[in-house]
Amino acid sequence: MSNMEGGRMMAEYNPNNEIAKKQYEEALLHGKYRDPKTVKAVWNSINSFEAFTGHIDFKDVSTEHVKAFKESLEHEKNSAGELLSLSTIRSTLGNLRELFEWLATHPKFIKKVDGRITQYFRLSNNANRAARASKEKTPPTLEELETTLKAMPSKTDIEKRDRAMFAFVILTCIRDDALVSLKRKDVDADRRIIWQDPRHVRTKRRKGILTKFLGKPLPLAEEIVMDWLKHLDEVFDIKPNDPLFPKTLTRNNPETMAFEVQGLSREHYANSGQVRDIFRAAFKAVGLGYYNPHLFRNTIVKWALKNMSQFEFMALSQNIGHEHVMTTYNPYGKLSADEQIEAIEKIGAKMPELQDVSIDELVAEIVRRGKK
Known part of the structure; x- marks a missing residue:
């Protein structure tokens, strides 16, 4: 972005913002225990927003600034010359929303920053759902x-x-x-x-x-x-x-x-x-x-789903480093479309003798087995 606006030179940084950013960095690293790589991504989002607004004070940011910035992201291209993905835009806005939520509750900035603008750092509901719908990554067999x-x-x-x-x-x-x-x-x-x-x-x-x-x-x-x-x-x-x-x-x-x-x-x-x-x-x-x-x-977890008991799967989950077993199930155990179809088609295969019986006979057989 050009550093000129209306014939006047735009600031390359804002001292007040830098002070706030430094304190926010401390809060992320030592208060929320964020990884330095994550903090760097947050920094990129903040710098992008500051460059767009000409480094105006965070306390002077208005809803109009946020709306204009969101619109600019929709037309921005990445290093490959492609428009930014919805997930990238969602992540950028999320980083900024967290910053302004922090500013709006910080003792030094609470009376200076308009906390109402935080809700504007969001995509529409439909765009938000689309951004979360990631393309399936097929793991190796x-x-x-x-x-x-x-x-x-x-x-x-x-x-x-x-x-x-x-x-x-x-x-x-x-x-x-x-x-x-x-x-x-x-x-x-x-x-x-x-x-x-x-x-x-x-x-x-x-x-x-x-x-x-x-x-x-x-x-x-x-x-x-x-x-x-x-x-x-x-x-x-x-x-x-x-x-x-x-x-x-x-x-x-x-x-x-x-x-x-x-x-x-x-x-x-x-x-x-x-x-x-x-x-x-x-x-x-x-x-x-x-x-x-x-x-x-994903490869190992899918193998485990077919070959392990629940007790053993819990051990595998801890072995990976997860505190909750659903953390292992949800992202790593998701079946591909072909695996989903294969599993559904196999339902009932373990009870071939009941494949061609009437509903009444099936219910009676289920009751009989339940009494064993």
């Missing part, structure tokens, strides 16, 4: 995961690490950001247990999570992980505080004046971006589209 895993090379240390990371996510359903922050001491190889220590493992909301290897869905994954742990201990001579999956070591070659790969370092990856690149390459090598690591949870 166990067969696809096994095919990919078998095809991954394992001659060098780097190849061994890459294959072990892929297997580890299948085995534990761990989040990729937690994966790259694990230390060797976090894994008990004898008991096949991981303690995701929130003091250094980047778990969601910094929860401590006890995770047991789940080898039944794909035994090959457990074999590969156990081989990797043995390789680390016996060949790589890893120390307890060294990363479980060290990043690639690159050094400058004075002869070629270029950086070259020279095995593994003793350092953690800074983030999980490299993990996704490794997984993307692994799937591409066997002719499959990319499945992000988080989708592996």
